[in-house]
Amino acid sequence: MGMVRFNREALEGCRTTVAGQAGQFGAVGDGFPKAASNAAMFGKLADSGAFAQAMDALDRSMNEDFNAAEVLLGKIERALDAVQRTVEDTERANADGVRR
Secondary structure, eight states: OOOOOOOHHHHHHHHHHHHHHHHHHHHHHHTSOOSOOOGGGGTTOTTHHHHHHHHHHHHHHHHHHHHHHHHHHHHHHHHHHHHHHHHHHHHHHHHHHHHO
């Protein structure tokens, strides 16, 4: 069997980058308004109410998408961490086996 080499720094760099991005996506989603838009802010347009409702639906949809991205990136970060731990544990076990 050939020697398998892992770049620990690359794995750690990927993991920390993904973790940082997850937080950023979550922060963007947190910035969307939680309260309903007031139709009066669009003036006296005939469809101000409908426009305000459409804006609220867009805000909710984008918030959901940013939250989903944060959750997905969190899962990726945990998976990369698990890969790192598995590689380190395997290398440690193999080194211990060679020393015996």
